[in-house]
Amino acid sequence: MLLIQILLILFFLFAIAKVVGRWQTKELTLGALVMWLLFWLCAGTVVLMPNLTSYFAKLVGIGRGADLVVYVSLAILFFVVFRLMVAVGRLRSDITRLTRQITLDTSNHGTTAQQHNSTATRQSF
Amino acid sequence: MLFVIVPVYNEAKNIGRVVRDLFQLQDGFRQIVKVNSDRLRNDFKVIVVDDGSVDDTAKVAREAGATVLRHAINRGQGAALQTGNEYARRHGAEYVIHFDGDGQFDVADIAPALEKLNKDNLDVVLGSRFLDNRSKLPWTKRYIVLPLARWIQNVLTGVTLTDVHNGFRVLNKRALEKIEITQDGMAHNTEIVSQIKKHELRFAETPVMVRYAEYGQGLSGGVKIMFDVLFSHLVK
Numbered sequence: 001m002l003l004i005q006i007l008l009i010l011f012f013l014f015a016i017a018k019v020v021g022r023w024q025t026k027e028l029t030l031g032a033l034v035m036w037l038l039f040w041l042c043a044g045t046v047v048l049m050p051n052l053t054s055y056f057a058k059l060v061g062i063g064r065g066a067d068l069v070v071y072v073s074l075a076i077l078f079f080v081v082f083r084l085m086v087a088v089g090r091l092r093s094d095i096t097r098l099t100r101q102i103t104l105d106t107s108n109h110g111t112t113a114q115q116h117n118s119t120a121t122r123q124s125f
Numbered sequence: 126m127l128f129v130i131v132p133v134y135n136e137a138k139n140i141g142r143v144v145r146d147l148f149q150l151q152d153g154f155r156q157i158v159k160v161n162s163d164r165l166r167n168d169f170k171v172i173v174v175d176d177g178s179v180d181d182t183a184k185v186a187r188e189a190g191a192t193v194l195r196h197a198i199n200r201g202q203g204a205a206l207q208t209g210n211e212y213a214r215r216h217g218a219e220y221v222i223h224f225d226g227d228g229q230f231d232v233a234d235i236a237p238a239l240e241k242l243n244k245d246n247l248d249v250v251l252g253s254r255f256l257d258n259r260s261k262l263p264w265t266k267r268y269i270v271l272p273l274a275r276w277i278q279n280v281l282t283g284v285t286l287t288d289v290h291n292g293f294r295v296l297n298k299r300a301l302e303k304i305e306i307t308q309d310g311m312a313h314n315t316e317i318v319s320q321i322k323k324h325e326l327r328f329a330e331t332p333v334m335v336r337y338a339e340y341g342q343g344l345s346g347g348v349k350i351m352f353d354v355l356f357s358h359l360v361k
Contacts, residue, residue, distance in 0.1 A: 100196075107194050
């Protein structure tokens with residue numbers, strides 16, 4: 001076994017331990033746990049049996065297994081970046097709505113307080 | 126009744142003068158919107174939306190007589206305008222004016238715009254720097270940046286305007302109820318034009334003067350606006 005294979009497998013085991021840990025603390029749903037476990041197990045299989053990628057590469061018409069890994073990784077990364085951008089956009093929009101709500105509520109309270117004060121002043125006369 | 130919404134961020138140096146100038150001209154506005162002076166005195170409001178400034182903008186604006194709405198954190202000019210619009214809606218505004226707080230606009234342009242809105246039975250009047258020669262634009266803006274931005278906006282919105290990303294607007298109640306700004310940054314300008322078309326609001330342009338103390342949106346700002354507009358078309 002090559003050194004890089006050992007290092008990668010160790011990293012994948014670490015990642016699996018983190019995923020399971022997050023599921024135990026209920027930060028991940030069961031579905032997400034299964035998806036991530038499958039992902040890291042597939043990655044481990046590819047690292048342990050690199051020829052597998054060549055088999056799949058030929059199946060889809062790509063010359064080398066390494067190329068297939070790069071293409072698939074890029075596609076996944078682009079998808080993840082897109083999902084992140086959408087999520088960040090939603091977060092920003094939520095923060096704005098929250099900021100606005102606080103601003104408008106505060107201004108209403110301010111107005112009410114002013115009205116109370118002026119009423120109190122009028123009554124004292 | 127008539128609310129001037131001024132979105133600001135770190136404008137302590139200019140906001141006091143802008144607010145005072147606006148209050149000085151309120152009698153002129155009264156004649157145009159034909160209400161008695163007492164009613165307008167109660168109903169004319171300058172709403173400064175302080176978008177999380179770290180200087181004394183809010184204090185200066187309040188001292189000058191404005192009603193100050195303060196965002197706890199900076200959310201962008203579009204977000205500040207929408208906050209102002211919602212406040213105006215809740216307080217029964219019949220007319221809303223969007224006016225920049227950096228002192229680049231001339232308050233004297235408001236009365237003719239209001240008059241146009243009323244006389245021509247319009248819903249929105251948009252300011253344009255290109256309908257007269259009063260604005261001294263940097264030549265890169267006049268001949269490269271703005272024509273390019275104007276062409277892109279016209280293509281994206283399907284509305285042909287002589288200017289682009291001009292912060293001067295007058296809205297009547299119908300427009301105020303229909304227009305919902307979701308673009309927090311500067312792309313709200315294009316979004317507003319899109320919504321004018323979508324809701325079939327009657328609109329026209331009016332000449333306004335812009336004094337350039339700073340360059341304003343540069344090329345990188347323009348690219349960001351374009352990205353925001355395109356991204357918002359792709360993702361709902």
